Amino acid sequence: MSIMCDSTGDVLKRLRTHFGHQEFRQGQAQIVAAVLGGRDVLAVMPTGSGKSLGYQLPAVMLPGTTLVVSPLISLMKDQVDELNRRGIHSRALHSMLSVDSRHEVLSAARAGGLRLLYVAPERFASDQFLRLLGELEVARFVVDEAHCVSEWGHDFRPDYRRLCAAAALCRPSDRASGRPPIAAFTATATPEVRDDVIALLGLSEPQVLVAGFDRPNIYLRVERVDDEDDKNDLLPGLVRGRRALVYAATRKTVERAATFLQASGVPAAAYHAGLKDEERTRVQDAFTVGSLRVVCATNAFGMGIDRPDVDAVIHYAIPGSVEAYYQEIGRAGRDGRPAAATLLWDYEDVFTRQFLIDSPRRDKPWHSTAGLDPAEVARRKELEHRKLRRVIEYADTSACLRATILQYFGDTTARERCDSCGNCRPGAIDAYERELVRKILSGIARAGERYGRHRIVAMLMGETRELPPALTRLSTTGLLRHETSDVLHEWIEAAISAALVVVSNDQYRTLSLTEPGREVMLGRMHDLQIRRPSRGPMVSALRGYRTYHPHASRAESARRKHASRVDR
Ligand code: ADP
Numbered sequence: 217m218s219i220m221c222d223s224t225g226d227v228l229k230r231l232r233t234h235f236g237h238q239e240f241r242q243g244q245a246q247i248v249a250a251v252l253g254g255r256d257v258l259a260v261m262p263t264g265s266g267k268s269l270g271y272q273l274p275a276v277m278l279p280g281t282t283l284v285v286s287p288l289i290s291l292m293k294d295q296v297d298e299l300n301r302r303g304i305h306s307r308a309l310h311s312m313l314s315v316d317s318r319h320e321v322l323s324a325a326r327a328g329g330l331r332l333l334y335v336a337p338e339r340f341a342s343d344q345f346l347r348l349l350g351e352l353e354v355a356r357f358v359v360d361e362a363h364c365v366s367e368w369g370h371d372f373r374p375d376y377r378r379l380c381a382a383a384a385l386c387r388p389s390d391r392a393s394g395r396p397p398i399a400a401f402t403a404t405a406t407p408e409v410r411d412d413v414i415a416l417l418g419l420s421e422p423q424v425l426v427a428g429f430d431r432p433n434i435y436l437r438v439e440r441v442d443d444e445d446d447k448n449d450l451l452p453g454l455v456r457g458r459r460a461l462v463y464a465a466t467r468k469t470v471e472r473a474a475t476f477l478q479a480s481g482v483p484a485a486a487y488h489a490g491l492k493d494e495e496r497t498r499v500q501d502a503f504t505v506g507s508l509r510v511v512c513a514t515n516a517f518g519m520g521i522d523r524p525d526v527d528a529v530i531h532y533a534i535p536g537s538v539e540a541y542y543q544e545i546g547r548a549g550r551d552g553r554p555a556a557a558t559l560l561w562d563y564e565d566v567f568t569r570q571f572l573i574d575s576p577r578r579d580k581p582w583h584s585t586a587g588l589d590p591a592e593v594a595r596r597k598e599l600e601h602r603k604l605r606r607v608i609e610y611a612d613t614s615a616c617l618r619a620t621i622l623q624y625f626g627d628t629t630a631r632e633r634c635d636s637c638g639n640c641r642p643g644a645i646d647a648y649e650r651e652l653v654r655k656i657l658s659g660i661a662r663a664g665e666r667y668g669r670h671r672i673v674a675m676l677m678g679e680t681r682e683l684p685p686a687l688t689r690l691s692t693t694g695l696l697r698h699e700t701s702d703v704l705h706e707w708i709e710a711a712i713s714a715a716l717v718v719v720s721n722d723q724y725r726t727l728s729l730t731e732p733g734r735e736v737m738l739g740r741m742h743d744l745q746i747r748r749p750s751r752g753p754m755v756s757a758l759r760g761y762r763t764y765h766p767h768a769s770r771a772e773s774a775r776r777k778h779a780s781r782v783d784r
Pocket residue numbers: 237238239240241244261262263264265266267268269
């Protein structure tokens with residue numbers, strides 16, 4: 217039952233002594249308390265956020281062995297090695313062990329000396345192992361990657377379906393009646409998967425904890441557009457100078473976006489499953505080592521990407537679900553630096569998504585599941601449509617974008633307004649744009665506040681041929697050569713409108729900084745109020761609102777537009 221004698225302070229002390237971590241991460245303390253408390257628990261936290269501690273720390277505090285079902289042998293091995301290194305006696309049982317080693321693990325488990333016993337799910341098909349379960353004193357029955365029990369999850373494992381019955385065979389170490397408490401852990405937080413986990417693992421009135429899904433350094437925004445031309449007006453400004461991923465729905469649009477960017481002077485490559493293996497490897501490697509900064513891709517790209525410094529993720533079309541969206545934008549800003557996620561929202565893209573759901577394709581799980589009856593196929597398609605409707609709601613909402621996503625995932629720590637998304641702060645500039653403004657202001661300052669905008673732009677672009685010698689050697693000379701001069705002119709205009717820069721009212725029209733402009737340049741003014749230029753990096757919020765119609769009529773007009781295109 218519950219560990220009443222352990223106060224929060226004791227738990228923290230145990231965290232420090234056993235695991236060497238000074239503090240809990242967000243959500244961990246609540247999960248540890250819930251698991252110690254003795255109720256069934258479903259804990260949902262993103263991958264890498266430290267879920268395992270949620271059962272490892274209770275395991276060292278509770279009498280008996282904590283049984284951990286885990287589907288990946290390599291991960292299991294790493295965890296067991298790490299635990300033993302920390303002096304927490306643990307073993308793993310899986311098919312890669314020799315018969316002798318397996319016997320050895322079983323006897324160690326029977327002797328009761330193990331704090332944690334990791335088990336691969338296929339072990340539960342073995343009668344010998346099921347008999348052993350009845351002999352163990354089990355503190356907690358932990359199911360890691362619990363979404364594997366659900367067919368809605370991306371990684372269904374039939375063996376997980378045995379776990380509910382297997383847990384019932386275990387004896388709880390606290391000598392209470394019934395089975396030991398089950399603690400299920402997953403990073404997949406969608407409502408369907410959560411419901412499946414609770415039902416199929418047989419969790420009894422579980423405490424459900426969802427935490428850690430917020431990525432506060434990612435600025436979220438939705439830009440409403442009418443067609444591909446609108447998207448292309450915005451795209452170069454969203455990726456230029458950044459390390460960026462552009463996700464499109466089909467191979468053709470991936471190719472078109474990449475070609476358009478190249479034509480706009482932004483080196484970008486396409487990545488999708490239709491390319492030759494060598495080409496895909498080349499693009500992936502170039503992005504990984506940093507020689508290629510912008511990739512346009514289908515969702516095939518990203519799994520193996522290990523670059524923590526992606527500045528921007530742009531969705532060139534609406535994704536199929538909120539979970540896909542969040543996973544894809546989650547590739548931005550993993551180093552904790554500010555990053556931006558922009559969804560270019562054209563209702564017409566919904567038809568492509570609907571087509572992808574309804575057309576038979578090999579890569580969908582239900583097309584590879586032989587013998588599935590048509591009613592089941594229809595049910596699964598309906599689920600995909602439901603997910604699509606939820607992401608349309610996200611795109612259409614005027615509420616806080618961050619809160620909308622977090623509430624979808626059931627993260628109860630979500631605030632109503634985040635003050636750092638396109639809906640809480642319409643027209644706000646992102647981190648890259650803020651830096652751009654600072655660099656322009658620095659350029660004006662370094663040039664001695666004695667030159668007009670054409671020379672300042674030429675200096676920042678590194679176009680030194682016609683410049684006075686003093687401007688050719690500044691630390692800001694060529695600093696923004698990856699931008700276009702149009703973009704820089706527009707930002708200078710915006711800086712003038714925001715009263716960061718003034719123009720002399722003599723014939724020279726020289727630029728100089730105002731006091732607020734100097735503060736911004738020095739990074740001392742955090743609440744920078746500047747309107748993003750109406751062309752260039754982004755359309756203005758106003759234009760966004762003008763093209764926005766209430767959901768139904770938007771859908772209708774897009775449908776008509778789509779129909780007329782198909783007729784042609
Ligand atoms: P996952 O959520 O994917 O299961 P892990 O449990 O493997 O993630 O944890 C990811 C990493 O975070 C590990 O290296 C772990 O040691 C570290 N970690 C977990 N909790 C803390 C903490 N409270 N303080 C510092 N590091 C932690």
